[in-house]
Amino acid sequence: MNIIKIILAILGIILGVMLFFWLLGIVTSLLWYGLWIAVIGGIGYGAYRLFRKAEDKYVGAGSARTELGDRDFDLSWDEYEKKYLNK
Structure with a gap:
Protein backbone atom coordinates (compact mmCIF):
# COMPACT_ATOMS: atom_id res chain seq x y z
CA MET A 1 0.00 0.00 0.00
CA ASN A 2 2.86 2.35 0.77
CA ILE A 3 4.36 1.82 -2.68
CA ILE A 4 1.09 2.94 -4.31
CA LYS A 5 1.08 6.12 -2.20
CA ILE A 6 4.68 6.86 -3.19
CA ILE A 7 3.92 6.29 -6.89
CA LEU A 8 0.81 8.50 -6.69
CA ALA A 9 2.78 11.21 -4.87
CA ILE A 10 5.51 11.13 -7.54
CA LEU A 11 2.87 11.30 -10.30
CA GLY A 12 1.15 14.19 -8.49
CA ILE A 13 4.43 16.10 -8.23
CA ILE A 14 5.24 15.48 -11.90
CA LEU A 15 1.76 16.52 -13.04
CA GLY A 16 1.84 19.56 -10.72
CA VAL A 17 5.17 20.69 -12.18
CA MET A 18 3.83 20.14 -15.71
CA LEU A 19 0.70 22.18 -14.87
CA GLU A 55 -2.06 67.59 -42.39
CA ASP A 56 -2.66 70.44 -39.97
CA LYS A 57 0.37 72.23 -41.42
CA TYR A 58 -0.78 71.99 -45.03
CA VAL A 59 -4.57 71.79 -44.78
CA GLY A 60 -5.28 73.62 -41.59
CA ALA A 61 -6.48 72.62 -38.18
CA GLY A 62 -10.06 71.74 -37.40
CA SER A 63 -12.52 69.30 -38.77
CA ALA A 64 -14.97 69.26 -41.63
CA ARG A 65 -17.88 68.92 -39.22
CA THR A 66 -18.26 72.66 -38.84
CA GLU A 67 -18.47 73.15 -42.59
CA LEU A 68 -21.04 70.39 -42.89
CA GLY A 69 -22.93 71.73 -39.91
CA ASP A 70 -23.25 75.18 -41.45
CA ARG A 71 -25.34 73.92 -44.34
CA ASP A 72 -29.01 74.77 -44.49
CA PHE A 73 -30.49 71.32 -44.26
CA ASP A 74 -33.31 72.50 -42.04
CA LEU A 75 -34.66 75.03 -44.55
CA SER A 76 -37.83 74.30 -46.43
CA TRP A 77 -37.88 74.73 -50.20
CA ASP A 78 -39.62 78.11 -49.91
CA GLU A 79 -37.06 79.41 -47.43
CA TYR A 80 -34.23 78.09 -49.57
CA GLU A 81 -35.70 79.74 -52.66
CA LYS A 82 -36.09 83.09 -50.87
CA LYS A 83 -32.58 82.97 -49.46
CA TYR A 84 -30.57 81.79 -52.46
CA LEU A 85 -32.47 81.68 -55.75
CA ASN A 86 -34.16 85.09 -55.89
CA LYS A 87 -31.12 87.32 -55.57
Missing part, protein backbone atom coordinates in the same frame (compact mmCIF):
# COMPACT_ATOMS: atom_id res chain seq x y z
CA PHE A 20 2.87 24.95 -13.43
CA PHE A 21 5.02 25.13 -16.57
CA TRP A 22 1.89 25.03 -18.75
CA LEU A 23 0.36 27.99 -16.90
CA LEU A 24 3.71 29.81 -16.93
CA GLY A 25 3.90 29.32 -20.71
CA ILE A 26 0.40 30.67 -21.23
CA VAL A 27 1.08 33.75 -19.09
CA THR A 28 4.42 34.52 -20.74
CA SER A 29 3.01 34.05 -24.25
CA LEU A 30 0.12 36.41 -23.45
CA LEU A 31 2.59 38.97 -22.14
CA TRP A 32 4.75 38.52 -25.25
CA TYR A 33 1.77 39.03 -27.57
CA GLY A 34 0.70 42.04 -25.50
CA LEU A 35 4.18 43.52 -25.88
CA TRP A 36 4.11 43.14 -29.67
CA ILE A 37 0.59 44.54 -29.91
CA ALA A 38 1.74 47.53 -27.84
CA VAL A 39 4.80 48.05 -30.07
CA ILE A 40 2.72 47.90 -33.26
CA GLY A 41 0.08 50.17 -31.69
CA GLY A 42 2.76 52.65 -30.64
CA ILE A 43 4.20 52.73 -34.15
CA GLY A 44 0.73 53.23 -35.60
CA TYR A 45 -0.07 55.99 -33.12
CA GLY A 46 3.23 57.74 -33.86
CA ALA A 47 2.55 57.55 -37.59
CA TYR A 48 -0.96 58.93 -37.02
CA ARG A 49 0.44 61.84 -35.00
CA LEU A 50 3.00 62.64 -37.71
CA PHE A 51 0.28 62.48 -40.35
CA ARG A 52 -2.01 64.78 -38.34
CA LYS A 53 0.86 67.23 -37.78
CA ALA A 54 1.63 67.38 -41.51
Whole structure:
Protein backbone atom coordinates (compact mmCIF):
# COMPACT_ATOMS: atom_id res chain seq x y z
CA MET A 1 0.00 0.00 0.00
CA ASN A 2 2.86 2.35 0.77
CA ILE A 3 4.36 1.82 -2.68
CA ILE A 4 1.09 2.94 -4.31
CA LYS A 5 1.08 6.12 -2.20
CA ILE A 6 4.68 6.86 -3.19
CA ILE A 7 3.92 6.29 -6.89
CA LEU A 8 0.81 8.50 -6.69
CA ALA A 9 2.78 11.21 -4.87
CA ILE A 10 5.51 11.13 -7.54
CA LEU A 11 2.87 11.30 -10.30
CA GLY A 12 1.15 14.19 -8.49
CA ILE A 13 4.43 16.10 -8.23
CA ILE A 14 5.24 15.48 -11.90
CA LEU A 15 1.76 16.52 -13.04
CA GLY A 16 1.84 19.56 -10.72
CA VAL A 17 5.17 20.69 -12.18
CA MET A 18 3.83 20.14 -15.71
CA LEU A 19 0.70 22.18 -14.87
CA PHE A 20 2.87 24.95 -13.43
CA PHE A 21 5.02 25.13 -16.57
CA TRP A 22 1.89 25.03 -18.75
CA LEU A 23 0.36 27.99 -16.90
CA LEU A 24 3.71 29.81 -16.93
CA GLY A 25 3.90 29.32 -20.71
CA ILE A 26 0.40 30.67 -21.23
CA VAL A 27 1.08 33.75 -19.09
CA THR A 28 4.42 34.52 -20.74
CA SER A 29 3.01 34.05 -24.25
CA LEU A 30 0.12 36.41 -23.45
CA LEU A 31 2.59 38.97 -22.14
CA TRP A 32 4.75 38.52 -25.25
CA TYR A 33 1.77 39.03 -27.57
CA GLY A 34 0.70 42.04 -25.50
CA LEU A 35 4.18 43.52 -25.88
CA TRP A 36 4.11 43.14 -29.67
CA ILE A 37 0.59 44.54 -29.91
CA ALA A 38 1.74 47.53 -27.84
CA VAL A 39 4.80 48.05 -30.07
CA ILE A 40 2.72 47.90 -33.26
CA GLY A 41 0.08 50.17 -31.69
CA GLY A 42 2.76 52.65 -30.64
CA ILE A 43 4.20 52.73 -34.15
CA GLY A 44 0.73 53.23 -35.60
CA TYR A 45 -0.07 55.99 -33.12
CA GLY A 46 3.23 57.74 -33.86
CA ALA A 47 2.55 57.55 -37.59
CA TYR A 48 -0.96 58.93 -37.02
CA ARG A 49 0.44 61.84 -35.00
CA LEU A 50 3.00 62.64 -37.71
CA PHE A 51 0.28 62.48 -40.35
CA ARG A 52 -2.01 64.78 -38.34
CA LYS A 53 0.86 67.23 -37.78
CA ALA A 54 1.63 67.38 -41.51
CA GLU A 55 -2.06 67.59 -42.39
CA ASP A 56 -2.66 70.44 -39.97
CA LYS A 57 0.37 72.23 -41.42
CA TYR A 58 -0.78 71.99 -45.03
CA VAL A 59 -4.57 71.79 -44.78
CA GLY A 60 -5.28 73.62 -41.59
CA ALA A 61 -6.48 72.62 -38.18
CA GLY A 62 -10.06 71.74 -37.40
CA SER A 63 -12.52 69.30 -38.77
CA ALA A 64 -14.97 69.26 -41.63
CA ARG A 65 -17.88 68.92 -39.22
CA THR A 66 -18.26 72.66 -38.84
CA GLU A 67 -18.47 73.15 -42.59
CA LEU A 68 -21.04 70.39 -42.89
CA GLY A 69 -22.93 71.73 -39.91
CA ASP A 70 -23.25 75.18 -41.45
CA ARG A 71 -25.34 73.92 -44.34
CA ASP A 72 -29.01 74.77 -44.49
CA PHE A 73 -30.49 71.32 -44.26
CA ASP A 74 -33.31 72.50 -42.04
CA LEU A 75 -34.66 75.03 -44.55
CA SER A 76 -37.83 74.30 -46.43
CA TRP A 77 -37.88 74.73 -50.20
CA ASP A 78 -39.62 78.11 -49.91
CA GLU A 79 -37.06 79.41 -47.43
CA TYR A 80 -34.23 78.09 -49.57
CA GLU A 81 -35.70 79.74 -52.66
CA LYS A 82 -36.09 83.09 -50.87
CA LYS A 83 -32.58 82.97 -49.46
CA TYR A 84 -30.57 81.79 -52.46
CA LEU A 85 -32.47 81.68 -55.75
CA ASN A 86 -34.16 85.09 -55.89
CA LYS A 87 -31.12 87.32 -55.57
